[in-house]
Amino acid sequence: xxxxxxxxxxxxxxxxxxxxxxxxxxxxxxxxxxxxxxxxxxxxxxxxxxxxxxxxxxxxxxxxxxxxxxxxxxxxxxxxxxxxxxxxxxxxxxxxxxxxxxxxxxxxxxxxxxxxxxxxxxxxxxxxxxxxxxxxxxxxxxxxxxxxxxxxxxxxxxxxxxxxxxxxxxxxxxxxxxxxxxxxxxxxxxxxxxxxxxxxxxxxxxx
Amino acid sequence: xxxxxxxxxxxxxxxxxxxxxxxxxxxxxxxxxxxxxxxxxxxxxxxxxxxxxxxxxxxxxxxxxxxxxxxxxxxxxxxxxxxxxxxxxxxxxxxxxxxxxxxxxxxxxxxxxxxxxxxxxxxxxxxxxxxxxxxxxxxxxxxxxxxxxxxxxxxxxxxxxxxxxxxxxxxxxxxxxxxxxxxxxxxxxxxxxxxxxxxxxxxxxxx
DNA sequence: TTGACATATGACACCTTGTCACATATAATG
DNA sequence: CATTATATGTGACAAGGTGTCATATGTCAA
Numbered sequence: 492x493x494x495x496x497x498x499x500x501x502x503x504x505x506x507x508x509x510x511x512x513x514x515x516x517x518x519x520x521x522x523x524x525x526x527x528x529x530x531x532x533x534x535x536x537x538x539x540x541x542x543x544x545x546x547x548x549x550x551x552x553x554x555x556x557x558x559x560x561x562x563x564x565x566x567x568x569x570x571x572x573x574x575x576x577x578x579x580x581x582x583x584x585x586x587x588x589x590x591x592x593x594x595x596x597x598x599x600x601x602x603x604x605x606x607x608x609x610x611x612x613x614x615x616x617x618x619x620x621x622x623x624x625x626x627x628x629x630x631x632x633x634x635x636x637x638x639x640x641x642x643x644x645x646x647x648x649x650x651x652x653x654x655x656x657x658x659x660x661x662x663x664x665x666x667x668x669x670x671x672x673x674x675x676x677x678x679x680x681x682x683x684x685x686x687x688x689x690x691x692x693x694x695x696x697x698x
Numbered sequence: 699x700x701x702x703x704x705x706x707x708x709x710x711x712x713x714x715x716x717x718x719x720x721x722x723x724x725x726x727x728x729x730x731x732x733x734x735x736x737x738x739x740x741x742x743x744x745x746x747x748x749x750x751x752x753x754x755x756x757x758x759x760x761x762x763x764x765x766x767x768x769x770x771x772x773x774x775x776x777x778x779x780x781x782x783x784x785x786x787x788x789x790x791x792x793x794x795x796x797x798x799x800x801x802x803x804x805x806x807x808x809x810x811x812x813x814x815x816x817x818x819x820x821x822x823x824x825x826x827x828x829x830x831x832x833x834x835x836x837x838x839x840x841x842x843x844x845x846x847x848x849x850x851x852x853x854x855x856x857x858x859x860x861x862x863x864x865x866x867x868x869x870x871x872x873x874x875x876x877x878x879x880x881x882x883x884x885x886x887x888x889x890x891x892x893x894x895x896x897x898x899x900x901x902x903x904x905x
Numbered sequence: 906t907t908g909a910c911a912t913a914t915g916a917c918a919c920c921t922t923g924t925c926a927c928a929t930a931t932a933a934t935g
Numbered sequence: 936c937a938t939t940a941t942a943t944g945t946g947a948c949a950a951g952g953t954g955t956c957a958t959a960t961g962t963c964a965a
Contacts, residue, residue: 496912520818522729527952536914541954578899609816610872611727641899648890652899655866655891662865665817683855684862691898692785692848692859703943734921745945748923 493553497543508533508543512550517599520607521551552615555604559616562588563628567635575637577653578685581660585681588664602668608661652688659684700760704750715740715750719757724806727814728758759822762811766823769795770835774842782844784860785892788867792888795871812872859895866891 497505511533515524526547530540544550565587569580592601617625629650638644641652663681704712718740722731733754737747751757772794776787799808824832836857845851848859870888 499911525952526954537916537953538914538955539912542912542914546954606818606821607816609814610876611813614813614876640901642897642901651887651890652894655894658865658869659862669817669821680858683858687859687862687898688894689898689900690849691894691896693896694847694849706942732921733923743945744922744947745924746943749943749945753923 492549493543500543508535508540509554512554513600516551516554516603520603521547522607524551548615552612555612556616558604567631570632570635575635576640577636578656578689581656582682582685585660585663585678588660589667592664593667605661605665605668608665656685656688659688700750700756707750715742715747716761719761720807723758723761723810727810728754729814731758755822759819762819763823765811774838777839777842782842783847784843785863785896788863789889789892792867792870792885795867796874799871800874809875812875815868815872863892863895866895 497508508529511529514532515529519525524547526540529550530537544553562584565584566580569583570577573579573583591597592605632653633646633649636649636653638649641649643649643652660681663677663684666677666680704715715736718736721739722736726732731754733747736757737744751760769791772791773787776790777784780786780790798804799812839860840853840856843856843860845856848856850856850859867888870884870891873884873887
């Protein structure tokens with residue numbers, strides 16, 4: 492998290508730094524991105540940067556977290572719209588996210604974000620906030636999920652299924668950024684995978 | 699890939715460098731790992747390292763790829779044993795991989811490998827080898843998969859389903875490395891997810 | 906006016922990486 | 936055996952990155 496000092500800065504100055512960072516993270520993957528480059532671009536002195544953020548990681552996750560929060564709102568919105576069918580929700584969000592992230596002004600940044608998203612990212616974003624906050628988020632989702640649609644109405648199992656569908660969506664989005672030949676068929680593959688989730692892979696339904 | 703020069707080295711010397719690298723990658727994530735540290739530990743001069751590998755990434759993926767090849771052999775072995783039921787195969791491999799990777803002498807390395815595994819990793823490992831090689835690998839799997847078990851017997855759909863189950867397995871393994879509290883329930887979650895894949899999430903089977 | 910505090914700044918020490926000119930083996934050939 | 940040709944080994948070096956800290960400058964309340 493950025494320091495109070497950063498958050499007290501005029502919004503314009505904040506945006507100036509964040510935009511320079513986004514430009515750098517669009518040009519280079521997280522590892523290759525350079526604080527030097529960011530501060531040169533933003534025209535702020537070295538010391539100021541370290542006044543605002545602990546390090547490159549701190550800055551990166553701050554940016555990422557803002558997108559994550561936006562996504563969370565979109566999820567809730569569509570859950571309401573789709574009457575609690577979260578598979579439908581991710582089907583819609585797939586297109587929505589693809590559209591947003593492949594827009595020419597965003598595509599470089601998101602390509603890097605998605606291709607360099609690892610589980611350590613997730614770990615940092617998931618495990619840093621206090622556990623109550625996560626639980627609260629989950630509860631906000633659970634009251635929107637219509638339980639009679641699914642085989643299980645157990646909260647923990649539903650959250651898990653939700654996570655599974657989200658993971659499949661994420662993976663399909665990532666593959667879109669991998670290379671263009673693959674990307675063409677990716678939407679079909681995504682739908683196919685959702686079908687497996689919906690109806691199962693085995694021939695005989697044994698339950 | 700390492701240079702011919704490296705592969706011509708006496709196996710002992712190769713192992714010496716690779717072990718030093720593994721020690722460093724066990725201590726630090728890929729980003730934090732230092733070539734300096736590796737060559738100091740392996741007691742080889744700087745110039746030699748760059749004679750053998752292009753850079754840190756080259757070395758890292760060489761190590762990873764060896765594990766990947768071993769895994770591929772295990773997959774084929776179990777596919778034969780389990781008469782082509784690849785869900786069962788990944789159920790077995792889950793335990794096998796967990797056992798191997800959490801052994802005290804391996805755990806630090808694999809924790810870093812799994813937590814820092816991103817899609818760019820996959821991209822590099824998947825897209826670097828010529829496309830025929832991937833196709834050949836897929837065909838080796840397809841002849842072992844018993845098609846009458848599944849709803850679809852279409853090759854491309856089966857490979858996709860295979861990938862889906864592999865992805866779920868990988869994710870579950872990764873979560874084991876995240877933190878101990880989570881890890882306790884992770885095996886249950888994994889089984890639960892496989893059940894969704896087997897029998898579907900929706901109440902009514904509509905196909 | 907003065908002190909207390911927050912904020913700004915850039916030179917500095919330290920560390921990394923990849924390269925390259927040069928040294929030294931090893932093999933190949935007349 | 937002498938002489939090339941070729942492969943391999945080596946470490947000093949330039950270029951660039953990071954985080955810190957002593958110092959400077961604002962800001963506000965008493």
